Structures are given as structure tokens and as C-alpha cells.
Amino acid sequence: MSQPIIVTSKKRHYALFGATSLLMVLLSIFCIFLYSTERQTHILSPLFIFIGILGILFFSGTFVFYTKRLLTSSSNLPPILLVDEKGIVDKSSALAIGFIPWEDISCIHLRSHINQTYISVTLKDNETYLAKMNAFQKYCSKVNLKMGFPLVNIVLTTSNQTPEEVYYAILHQYGENFTY
Structure with missing residues (x-):
């Protein structure tokens, strides 16, 4: 019988990815507000708003995922x-x-x-x-x-x-x- 292969994670990686996800959420919000002004063309404005909304949805999910992992105690954190x-x-x-x-x-x-x-x-x-x-x-x-x-x-x-x-x-x- 072979020994199981167990790969664990490092919490500092979760902190880095969580911070990056939060930064991307903020950039997505910035994208929405920057291109929702009247001075932009009618084609770019809806496109950037759509991209901003997608970015908020996706990166909010990744932020929650990494934050949950970061806040879980190391002994309760399952191997990845x-x-x-x-x-x-x-x-x-x-x-x-x-x-x-x-x-x-x-x-x-x-x-x-x-x-x-x-x-x-x-x-x-x-x-x-x-x-x-x-x-x-x-x-x-x-x-x-x-x-x-x-x-x-x-x-x-x-x-x-x-x-x-x-x-x-x-x-x-x-x-x-x-x-x-």
C-alpha cells in the first residue's frame, strides 16, 4: 500500500490572493464609475459597466473564498x-x-x-x-x-x-x- 500524497497550503498565500481579489473588486467598481459618465461614448459606457459588474461578481467570490481560508485555523484547514x-x-x-x-x-x-x-x-x-x-x-x-x-x-x-x-x-x- 502506498503512502498518501498530502499537499497543504500556506496562509500567507491566501492573504496575498485575498488582497489581490479585493484590489480587483475596487478596480471593477472604479471601471463602472469611470465609464458611466455622460462624456463617454454610448458604446464604451455599457461595455465597461458590464465588464465592471462581471469583475465585481467574480473577484468578490474569490475574495470570500480566500478570506474564509485565511480565517480558518491551520489545524482545521483541510489539505488542498x-x-x-x-x-x-x-x-x-x-x-x-x-x-x-x-x-x-x-x-x-x-x-x-x-x-x-x-x-x-x-x-x-x-x-x-x-x-x-x-x-x-x-x-x-x-x-x-x-x-x-x-x-x-x-x-x-x-x-x-x-x-x-x-x-x-x-x-x-x-x-x-x-x-x-
């Missing part, structure tokens, strides 16, 4: 990733699905996009997991699918381990459970 003989438990982001048994996973690989590396997990049946998601998760996940990403993309920016280190540990210990 747990890999064992049963499967994967992903709690790495607001879009994380939670537990995924090995029999539902067809492929795991590394994927890079805009200077960010993810551990991407391709599932055998996306619809089963989409049905379990809330509206926000479902919308964002469908956008990811349309962009060619798999449903599960494990983000390790709040940990001290790189995606490469964790991926190769998964491959070494549990590689017989999936393709790569």
Missing part, C-alpha cells in the same frame, strides 16, 4: 490535495470538485497556460460531476471545457510544492490507475 489508493480529493480552488475515485479518471497530465502549470485530470464522464456543482462552478467549468481544458485542473499556487513535484509523485505511486 489528497491522493491515496481510493482516488483524489481536490480542494485546491473555488472550482474544485472534491473526491474523484480512480475509476472515474481516464488521464492525468501537466498542462501549462499563461505561466501557470496545472495538474489536469480528464474524467470519463464530465456530466456526473457537472451535476454536483453549484451555478458558479458549473459556468466556469463549462468555459474551461470550451477552451479545451479538462474539467479538473488542480492549482497548487497556495502550496510550497510545485505541480511537477506532485504530478511525478502521483505518477510514481498511483500511475497504474490512469493513463498519462
